[in-house]
Amino acid sequence: MEIRQFLLFNIFLLVLHLSLLSNNNGGGGGVEASHKLFPEFQSLNAVRVGEVHRTGFHFQPPRNWINDPNGPMYYKGFYHLFYQYNPYGAVWGNIVWAHSVSKDMINWESLEPAIYPSKPFDYKGCWSGSATILPGNKPIILYTGIIDPGQTQIQNYAIPANESDPYLRQWIKPDNNPLVVASQGVNSTAFRDPTTAWQGKDGVWRILVGGRRRNRGIAHLYKSKDFTHWTKAQHPLHSKARTGMWECPDFFPVSGSSKNGLDTSAQGNDVKHVLKMKPHKLKTGEHVEVKGITPAQVAVKWD
Ligand SMILES: *[C@@H]1O[C@H](CO)[C@@H](O)[C@H](O)[C@H]1NC(C)=O
Ligand SMILES: *[C@@H]1O[C@H](CO)[C@@H](O)[C@H](O)[C@H]1NC(C)=O
Secondary structure (H helix, E strand, O other): OOHHHHHHHHHHHHHHHHHHHHHOOOOOOEOOOOOOOOHHHOOOOOOOOOHHHOOOOOOOOOOOOEEEEEEEEEEOOEEEEEEEEOOOOOOOOOOEEEEEEEOOOOOEEEEEEEEOOOOOOOOOEEEEEEEEEEOOOEEEEEEEEEOOOOOOEEEEEEEEOOOOOOOOOOEEOOOOOOOEOOOOOOOOOOEEOOOOOEEOOOOOEEEEEEEEEOOEEEEEEEEEOOOOOOEEOOOOOEEEOOOOOEEEEEEEEEEOOOOOOOOOOOOOOOEEEEEEEEEOOOEOOOOOOOOOOOHHHHHHHHO
């Protein structure tokens, strides 16, 4: 996509994320990322509210509960936005990847959910993830599948059923899923939200997966040469004591000199990287300090 579109889209997403964060506050002053459960309301039909209560410009679903934005991408003339969504009720539950498309990021068309529980590797839930455009303009979605009532989490992928369809209405979840499972020493019930992948100078793909060991928040780093076989790097990209689970990590380059957006795998002396995540344990106003990561440090961390 054009740089200007890319920037606008990023600003749009940031605002969206911030507004979702503030929706999630749930009183009490602290940012509480984990949702309160109301099983009795999860599948209770939401009443249609008056249009007067709907936002004019911010993205909203047609009705019901919405949380994380997932896998934003620009593909064949459309902005695609996926999001965690309850098709049946106004509280968190029954989560699917809902899907909307837009040509101008103001007027959105709501499509059928793109990803919903249907396979042994996601039958208890299709949670957050990301999209990566692979060489040859091939979109791929990474998402977290929940595979048991104890909420064991694994990382799956999905690909478009028809790459000629600019709406990307249908997604296939191939049988060689999952791509990543928690290895020994990784907490499998706090292991989710794979990032958009990026390529290092060595051509190897990298992703982060959010995690937690006791109270230490972690951005686990995984590497792959072929996008199919993934191995955990020896060290996480970053971690921090007493911050709790790190949800929805993102890692992306920004230019030190230009206001233009960069491609996910951009590198160079002038390029800095941003690590963003949503720690569970922060109070409003607190922040996790991540030391400025120079390209050289990033290169070391990637290996
Ligand atoms: C794929 O999408 C294109 C463009 O919308 C459409 O013309 C074609 O019929 C689709 N193919 C299949 C197999 O559905
Ligand atoms: C693993 O994650 C779960 C869910 O967040 C948490 O309850 C548990 O304490 C974690 N265990 C360890 C050893 O970190």
